[in-house]
Amino acid sequence: MKRAIKDFHMDRFQEWVADLECGHELKMRHNPPYMECRWIGTGKGRQEHIGDEFECIDCEMPALPEGLSLKESSEAYDRDNFPDHLRSGITTPDGVWGKVVVEAGMLQFVIEPESDASRGFLLDPSFAGVMAPNLLHHLLPAMGNVTFHIDYYAA
Numbered sequence: 001m002k003r004a005i006k007d008f009h010m011d012r013f014q015e016w017v018a019d020l021e022c023g024h025e026l027k028m029r030h031n032p033p034y035m036e037c038r039w040i041g042t043g044k045g046r047q048e049h050i051g052d053e054f055e056c057i058d059c060e061m062p063a064l065p066e067g068l069s070l071k072e073s074s075e076a077y078d079r080d081n082f083p084d085h086l087r088s089g090i091t092t093p094d095g096v097w098g099k100v101v102v103e104a105g106m107l108q109f110v111i112e113p114e115s116d117a118s119r120g121f122l123l124d125p126s127f128a129g130v131m132a133p134n135l136l137h138h139l140l141p142a143m144g145n146v147t148f149h150i151d152y153y154a155a
C-alpha cells in the first residue's frame, strides 16, 4: 500500500528513516533499483521529498478484529527454546487469532509461505505480527537473540 512520508528521523544506526502517514517507519537507504533516494543525506533533499509515496509493507499486516478477548498467552520463547512447530508452521483454528509480541530483538514472520500470497515481515517490539485463523504462518529467528510470546484471541 502506498503511503506518504510525513517526516524523517535518524535511527540508532545513524541511518535515515521515513515516518509514514500510517505510523509505520521505512528505512531509507539509497540502493538502486530497489530504492532511489540519493537525496536522503541532505536537509534540502529530505524537505523536498516530504509527501512522496512509498510502498508500506507493514500495512499489509492483517488487523486484529475488534471485540475479541485475550484467551491465552504462550510462554516466553527465545533462541534457546524456539519451538519447532513455529518454524515448521503454525495455523490457528476457526475463530482464533494470534498476536505475536516481540519483547526484544527481531523475528521473521511469514504469512502463507510457499503460496503466491506469501508476505514476509520483520517483527520487533514496535511491530507485532497478527495470525488470522486457518492460514499457515512461519516464525523464524532473525539476526541476534529474540524474546517473544504469542497471545491468542477469540470471541
Ligand SMILES: [Zn+2]
Pocket: 003, 020, 022, 023, 024, 056, 057, 058, 059
Ligand atoms: Zn504502513
